[in-house]
Amino acid sequence: MSSFDFAALARVNTAALNHRCLIRQTPEDFRVEEQLPFEPAGQGPHVMLQITKTDTNTDWLAKQLAQFAGVEEVAIGYAGLKDRHAVTTQWLSVNTEGVTEPDWSAFESDLITINQITRHNKKLKRGVLSGNRFTLNLTVVEGDKQSWESALSQVQKDGVPNYFGEQRFGHQMNNLQAVEQWFQQGRKPKSRTKKGLYLSAARSWLFNLIVSERVKNSNWNQWLKGDVMQLNGSHSCFQSDNDDMQLHDRLAHFDIHPTGPLVGQGDLLSQDDCQQLETTILADWQDWLQALSRQGLKQERRAIRLLPSDFNWQWFDTHLQVSFFLPAGCFATSVLRELAIIEDGSERFSQPLSPSQQK
Structure with a gap:
């Protein structure tokens, strides 16, 4: 059975490993406001x-x-x-x-x-939102303040890898363990909800592995030959074989982003060097690829770069407050991991509960 280590995914700013902080020491330290379109x-x-x-x-x-x-x-x-x-x-x-x-x-x-x-006049449906505004208090902040300032400025300027957050994979990565049992041992989930949850977790993990490789290769925010580019703020994608100034200018101004695969039926949508990188990373996951294809999922793409909007921070005597807006489907924890090693205070005193339980 595979070992799943979210902490091992590559960081752009390795100085973040010298920073530590606590989130959710109280519920009030983690504020989220949804915005509808x-x-x-x-x-x-x-x-x-x-x-x-x-x-x-x-x-x-x-x-x-x-x-x-x-x-x-x-x-x-x-x-x-x-x-x-x-x-x-x-x-x-x-x-x-x-x-x-x-x-x-x-x-x-x-x-x-x-x-x-x-x-x-209509029921509010899942996924119909522009995004979320986050206001986060980071407490028990450890590390050199100047180094923190550098990391904060880098996130504000360059954005972060658009990883699926750790919560997508369940407590102690249990969703991925369930995927292994399903795809390799035939233990199919009994409920439709769990089936969807596990399929999403599987695709997300493979996507994260490819993003991590591009971070290691320092091309997560650059055009790679054969890349599929995505227009900022939309799901619209296009293939560009032209390594020209216009393309690089659009990348530099966050008008477009490189993408990674959400795997499914058929061949990868990328080509050339980009496809080679993705194929190499996915080579050890053939059981998963075949299982995902059998489920009828289509090949899709997701931006591998995320620029938080309206990114601001302020130091207080007892904490650092960070605020930003993220589009739907993006994770605040993926922003925070580029700043520090994060400990979740809510996990110190309780174990995660099932959706049927309130608190």
């Missing part, structure tokens, strides 16, 4: 609730909201799961057709606050 219509069968929750699981919140509103769980919609050990603000939709709308204020508690109430 649209304004609610103000009318329609779906009540839209913007909720701020503290130390609360999104799935659990959705179940409680369905019970409170007297609707089936399928009537609840949300754009994405938000960190449990945090203070997070997100939108949830409730289809209230056929039921009497309750007094929403009665749903509030010490851990749940409803900020806005409006309506919309």
Whole structure:
């Protein structure tokens, strides 16, 4: 069985290994605010609730909201799961057709606050969000302050490798262990939810390995012959065989980014040197590639460079506060790993719980 070590993935700034800090010493140290790509219509069968929750699981919140509103769980919609050990603000939709709308204020508690109430004509679906705004307090900060400043400035200027965060792979990488049991031993997951979770984890891990290799080769933010480029802020990709000034200028201005594969059926979309690099890394994972292909997944690409927007930081007596915006599907922990070795304070006193458990 393979050994999965997230910490072994390459860092751009090796000075980060000399820095340490603690995140989530309290839920208030990790704040997330979701941003939708649209304004609610103000009318329609779906009540839209913007909720701020503290130390609360999104799935659990959705179940409680369905019970409170007297609707089936399928009537609840949300754009994405938000960190449990945090203070997070997100939108949830409730289809209230056929039921009497309750007094929403009665749903509030010490851990749940409803900020806005409006309506919309559609259910809020997973993945329909622009991104998230993070405000993070890093405590127990260790390391030379000037070195920290250099690392912060480098992230602000050059961005970071767009790794899938460690949370994608489960506690102690358990999701990847389950993938191994499925792909190599035939232990197929029983639920559709777990199947999707494991397939996502498998593709994400292979992507991370390729990103790590490009970081080691110092070309994670450069054009490589045969690369597939992605337009910033979109999923639109194109192949460019022209090593010209215009391409390098667009790269330098973050208009386009190199990509790595989310593997599936068929051949890699890259060519030449880029394809050779990807093929070499994937050579030891043939069982996974064949299994992913059998599941009918299509070849896709994901940017391997991430530039946090509106990246700022401020030093306080007891902590360092870092704030930034990330597009949907990107991970704050992938930004933090370019700054320091991170310890998660929420794991000091408790073990992760299943989605059916609140806290």
